[in-house]
Every structure is written in C-alpha cells, then in structure tokens.
Amino acid sequence: MNSTPKTIAEKIFEAHHVDNPAGDIHVIRLDAVLCHEITTPVAIDDLVRRGKDRVFDPDRIKAVIDHVTPAKDSKTALQGKMLRDWARRHEIKDFFDIGRNGVCHAIFPEKGFIRPGYTVIMGDSHTCTHGAFGAFAAGVGTTDLEVGILKGVCAFRYPATLKINITGTLQPGVFAKDVILALIGKLGVGGATNRVMEFAGPVVAQMSMESRMTLCNMAIEAGGTCGICSPDMTTVEYLWEFIGDEYATREEALAAFQAFSPDPDAVYDDTIDFDVTDLSPQVTFGYKPDNVKPVSQMTGDPIDQVYIGSCTNGRIEDLRVAAGILAGKRIADSVRGIVSPATPKIFRQALAEGLIEVFMNAGFCVTNPTCGACLGMSNGVLAAGEVCASTTNRNFNGRMGKGGMVHLMSPATAAASALAGHITNSVLFKGES
Amino acid sequence: MKNFSGNILFLDRSDINTDEIIPAKYLTEISKEALKPYLLEDLDLAGFDSKRDLADCCVIVSRENFGCGSSREHAPWALEVNGIFLVIAASFARIFRQNMFNCGMMAVELPADRIDSLFSTFSGKRTTVTTDLANQTFTFEADGEAETVSFTLSGYDRALVTAGGWVDYADAHY
Numbered sequence: 001m002n003s004t005p006k007t008i009a010e011k012i013f014e015a016h017h018v019d020n021p022a023g024d025i026h027v028i029r030l031d032a033v034l035c036h037e038i039t040t041p042v043a044i045d046d047l048v049r050r051g052k053d054r055v056f057d058p059d060r061i062k063a064v065i066d067h068v069t070p071a072k073d074s075k076t077a078l079q080g081k082m083l084r085d086w087a088r089r090h091e092i093k094d095f096f097d098i099g100r101n102g103v104c105h106a107i108f109p110e111k112g113f114i115r116p117g118y119t120v121i122m123g124d125s126h127t128c129t130h131g132a133f134g135a136f137a138a139g140v141g142t143t144d145l146e147v148g149i150l151k152g153v154c155a156f157r158y159p160a161t162l163k164i165n166i167t168g169t170l171q172p173g174v175f176a177k178d179v180i181l182a183l184i185g186k187l188g189v190g191g192a193t194n195r196v197m198e199f200a201g202p203v204v205a206q207m208s209m210e211s212r213m214t215l216c217n218m219a220i221e222a223g224g225t226c227g228i229c230s231p232d233m234t235t236v237e238y239l240w241e242f243i244g245d246e247y248a249t250r251e252e253a254l255a256a257f258q259a260f261s262p263d264p265d266a267v268y269d270d271t272i273d274f275d276v277t278d279l280s281p282q283v284t285f286g287y288k289p290d291n292v293k294p295v296s297q298m299t300g301d302p303i304d305q306v307y308i309g310s311c312t313n314g315r316i317e318d319l320r321v322a323a324g325i326l327a328g329k330r331i332a333d334s335v336r337g338i339v340s341p342a343t344p345k346i347f348r349q350a351l352a353e354g355l356i357e358v359f360m361n362a363g364f365c366v367t368n369p370t371c372g373a374c375l376g377m378s379n380g381v382l383a384a385g386e387v388c389a390s391t392t393n394r395n396f397n398g399r400m401g402k403g404g405m406v407h408l409m410s411p412a413t414a415a416a417s418a419l420a421g422h423i424t425n426s427v428l429f430k431g432e433s
Numbered sequence: 434m435k436n437f438s439g440n441i442l443f444l445d446r447s448d449i450n451t452d453e454i455i456p457a458k459y460l461t462e463i464s465k466e467a468l469k470p471y472l473l474e475d476l477d478l479a480g481f482d483s484k485r486d487l488a489d490c491c492v493i494v495s496r497e498n499f500g501c502g503s504s505r506e507h508a509p510w511a512l513e514v515n516g517i518f519l520v521i522a523a524s525f526a527r528i529f530r531q532n533m534f535n536c537g538m539m540a541v542e543l544p545a546d547r548i549d550s551l552f553s554t555f556s557g558k559r560t561t562v563t564t565d566l567a568n569q570t571f572t573f574e575a576d577g578e579a580e581t582v583s584f585t586l587s588g589y590d591r592a593l594v595t596a597g598g599w600v601d602y603a604d605a606h607y
Contacts, residue, residue: 018607022589027607038460039505045463052604068461075461082463125504125528141506141532147603155589155599157527189448190498194527223501225527287477288448375457375503396452396502398475 005263009159009196012136016119024158031118033148035063039123041082043146055090056152063087064096067371072378102343102369105129105311112242116231116257121148126311128219132212134231160269161196166203168277173429176211177410180218181282185292193223209238210315217312221289231257280431284408287397298423304386305336306418310374313391314342316349322415323355326362332421337364338380376400389417435518437564439491443556450502455511468511495522500529509536523548534590537597541584
C-alpha cells in the first residue's frame with residue numbers, strides 16, 4: 001500500500017483512515033476541530049437536545065468568538081455566551097474570548113495549532129486556509145461539525161488533487177492575492193469542486209506562510225475542498241517556537257514534515273502551469289469571485305469604502321504593504337477607510353512597527369480583530385448603492401450589505417485606491433497603469 | 434423520511450451561492466424556523482420574487498454549482514423550514530451537497546443536457562415532480578405532459594436520507 005505514489009492529501013487520508021463505509025467515501029480521524037460562534041451554537045444546542053453534550057477531546061477542539069465581536073445585539077451576545085459556556089463546561093482551554101480573540105483562520109495558525117499532516121475541520125468555508133501548512137483542512141456544515149465535536153471524525157470523498165504549478169517571477173506590486181484571483185478567474189467558481197488544490201512550484205516555495213495562507217484561503221472560491229502547500233523550511237521556521245521541544249533541530253522537524261510531501265510520481269486529477277511573470281494586479285467586478293480583470297481595466301471606478309482585513313488579507317505582511325503605500329498621505333475625502341488587524345498579536349505588532357499610526361494619520365478607522373464587515377454582519381456594512389474596495393474573499397450580491405458592491409483586491413491596490421478615491425494600481429506596480 | 438415530491442421552482446442560473454440563499458445577517462438566529470421569511474432574499478435573478486415564487490414550492494431545479502460559497506448549513510435549513518427538501522441541479526458545491534444529505538435532505542445531480550431539456554419543456558409552467566426513491570426516478574408533469582428521468586443516489590447518500598442524517602449514523606458507528 002505504501003509503495004503507491006501519493007499526493008499530500010492522499011498521504012494524510014492514509015494516515016487518518018477510520019472507515020470506508022461506501023464507494024469513495026472515507027471517514028477520517030480529526031486532529032483539530034475548530035469552532036466559532038456563528039456555526040457552533042446550533043451544533044451545541046443539537047447535542048444537548050440529543051442528550052449527547054460531550055466532546056471527543058477538549059485538547060483537539062479550539063474555539064474563538066470572531067464573527068461579531070464585541071457582540072452587537074442580544075442575539076450575537078447569546079451566540080457568544082453559548083460558545084463560552086460550552087467551552088467552560090468541557091474545559092476547552094484553547095478558547096479565545098474578547099481581548100484575546102482574532103479572526104479564526106489567522107489566530108489558530110498563529111498559535112501553532114495547525115501542523116503538516118493534520119486533518120482539520122471547521123464550520124466555515126475558509127478553513128481551506130490551513131492547508132498552507134501541508135494540512136488537509138476543509139470547511140463543513142454544522143452537522144459535520146457536530147459529529148466532529150462528538151466523535152472526532154468526518155466523512156469526505158477520496159481527495160482528487162488539482163496541482164497548480166506556479167512559475168516565473170512576481171513583479172513588484174503583485175501579490176499572492178493577485179495570483180489566486182487570476183487563478184479563480186481561469187478556473188471559474190466551480191472549477192475545483194470536490195478537488196484539493198495543491199499549490200506548488202518556485203513561486204510558492206519563495207512565499208511566506210502569510211502569502212501561502214492567502215493563496216489557500218481562496219481555494220473555496222474555485223470550489224476547492226482544500227488548498228494545500230507542501231511543508232518546507234518556511235513552514236518549519238513559522239512553527240519553530242511551538243515545536244522546538246519536539247525536534248532537536250529544524251532539519252529533523254523538516255524531515256518529519258516531509259513525510260507528507262507529495263511523491264514525485266503521484267497521480268494528479270489535473271495539472272495546471274501558471275507563469276506569473278506577466279501577471280498584473282487583479283480586481284473583481286460583478287458578483288462572482290471569478291469575475292476578475294486587471295486593475296488597469298477598472299481604474300477610475302469610484303469607491304465609497306476601503307476595507308483592509310479578514311482571513312484573506314488581515315495579517316502583518318498585508319498591513320505592512322498597505323501602510324507602506326499610505327505613509328505620509330491621506331485617503332481621499334470621499335472614502336471611508338477601515339482596517340482590522342486579524343489578531344491581537346498582529347495588532348500589537350502593527351502598533352510596535354508604527355503601522356497603526358500610519359493608518360490613523362491617513363484617515364483610517366482602526367477596528368479590533370473581527371470578521372464583521374467581510375460578510376456584512378458588523379463593523380463596516382455597506383448601504384445600498386455603495387461600493388467597497390476590499391481585501392476580503394467574496395463579492396457575492398449583498399455580501400457586505402444589501403445592495404452594496406464589493407471589489408476584491410490586494411492590500412496594495414486597496415491602499416492605493418483609498419488614496420485616489422477610486423480603483424487604481426499602487427505605486428509599487430511599474431507595469432501598465 | 435422527508436417528502437421529495439411536489440411543485441417545482443425553476444431557478445435559471447448557475448452558481449447560486451449560500452449568501453443568496455440566506456444572507457449572513459440572519460446567521461445570528463439560533464432557531465431554524467426564524468430563517469423562514471428570508472429564503473433566497475438576495476437572489477440575483479431578474480424577475481424573481483421570493484414571496485410569490487416560493488409559495489407552495491417543494492422542489493428547486495437549477496443549473497451548475499448550486500450552493501457555492503459559505504459553508505452555512507443555514508442554507509439547507511432555510512429550504513427545510515420552507516418545506517423544500519429536494520434540489521435538482523446540474524452540479525453542486527461540495528459543502529452544500531453534503532449538508533443537504535447530512536440533514537436527511539437530497540441534492541441530486543442530473544446531466545446538464547437533461548437539466549436544459551427540463552428547463553425548455555417545463556420552466557414557466559406549473560410543474561410537479563414525483564420522486565420514486567426505490568426505483569430512483571423523477572416524474573415531471575405539467576399541462577398533461579410527463580417525463581420520467583432516472584437518477585443515481587449512492588448507497589451512502591441513501592443511508593443518510595433513510596437514517597434522517599449523519600449524527601445518529603456516526604454516533605452508532607464510530
């Protein structure tokens with residue numbers, strides 16, 4: 001069995017196999033079940049109602065209040081309370097409440113909870129983000145989450161993998177966000193459905209973990225089950241503060257993690273080669289994430305709000321890029337700027353580096369870490385007819401507020417657009433403008 | 434087991450996402466019943482009126498990649514509390530499809546050309562479907578015209594529908 005060449009996802013499935021109840025359905029053991037206050041309370045409620053208010057392992061369950069925090073009304077306060085009471089009741093020590101909470105797909109990796117070879121589920125479609133660590137991480141609904149909490153297992157189809165080989169050289173001002181937007185544009189919003197998207201090649205090898213998370217975060221926008229990157233020394237360095245006790249040297253950790261690297265002759269469902277050398281910054285139009293074009297073709301389109309944050313682009317390197325463009329300047333009078341560092345650690349880091357000062361001097365409102373505005377729940381909802389230049393991941397009809405329009409873009413493009421008052425390329429990009 | 438037969442609502446668009454099926458602002462609800470008035474509130478489809486078009490509809494027929502986007506099981510729940518337990522489409526997004534079966538509901542794929550012909554024959558007419566789970570057939574009827582179509586349901590999906598969902602199945606097995 002071990003002699004058959006395998007992809008990353010296939011190796012993870014083999015290592016976590018529990019059952020094969022029918023056809024290509026595989027039940028796998030879970031290393032991490034992640035929870036937030038929107039999709040978990042209904043699962044908790046159902047478990048209580050069934051007389052099954054148990055958790056399979058409190059150490060493998062991590063929970064955070066992140067979507068609406070601080071609570072905006074009695075309903076969201078109740079959702080927070082249900083998660084909080086449940087976490088206390090079951091002694092879930094990795095529970096992040098207000099003051100310590102951040103956007104789930106930023107804070108859980110930051111705490112070292114995601115390791116190469118892990119299996120991860122969450123009641124949140126952007127769980128695919130965690131594949132950046134060489135983990136199999138998939139968004140699920142509340143029922144799958146409920147079973148994950150109770151039994152520590154989840155059922156998936158055997159993972160076919162779409163390999164995306166990213167080659168060439170990214171031009172200055174072009175980022176992981178532009179790469180993934182362009183890819184979604186090529187694949188379409190259903191192009192990777194039921195497939196794992198493995199991001200490979202020299203461009204990925206040179207990316208930071210933050211950039212890899214941006215890449216994997218939007219796999220779901222092409223329908224992908226999970227984004228995934230092969231673990232390497234960049235992965236080891238990111239995790240070293242958490243794994244230093246487990247491995248004598250970084251090389252030893254790398255060797256252990258590379259048990260989950262894809263075999264050279266692994267069989268892929270399909271392979272795409274994408275040379276990014278000529279890629280320019282990208283932006284979405286319309287109501288689907290595959291409606292993508294170069295920023296140069298949208299230049300001049302007016303905007304009302306700029307939002308920098310989210311599980312896609314609210315990490316420290318995103319804030320550094322945006323602040324670099326905003327430094328010493330003020331955003332256009334016609335634009336509202338909102339920045340939400342994705343976690344308290346990122347917030348502190350941004351404070352220490354003077355980035356928060358730059359954002360405030362530029363006229364941005366700096367909010368606490370939360371998902372809020374990205375899905376139109378709080379902290380920056382649009383009025384009908386308003387347009388937002390956003391570093392988030394979805395431009396669906398009504399996503400940031402009924403009747404609003406969202407254009408997805410990189411933090412660099414968002415910052416440059418805030419200054420101009422309309423969509424435009426950043427000064428970092430020297431290509432056509 | 435739920436009822437999988439009744440009047441059809443045709444939604445002639447691909448990539449209908451779960452934000453359109455149930456907008457995020459309603460995810461603060463804890464009860465499924467509270468979602469009832471908001472089903473398909475943000476659907477981007479010319480001429481669609483949720484109040485008018487959802488009345489006594491039990492089944493939705495749509496195109497490619499139905500239920501893409503967010504993982505929210507609130508989307509199947511919003512269908513469920515409106516009495517819609519079956520969606521027939523050319524393809525489904527993974528999470529939505531699994532959520533439907535996990536709730537003991539059905540998301541059934543038919544080939545795109547078959548979906549095309551259903552739209553051209555029946556869309557715009559008051560159409561009903563009768564589902565025969567044992568023989569895995571749908572019979573569509575409108576204005577005296579009838580068409581029977583076979584579908585395939587895996588043994589696993591069928592077990593979930595029969596069991597009424599995944600929680601009891603998993604608790605018994607693992």
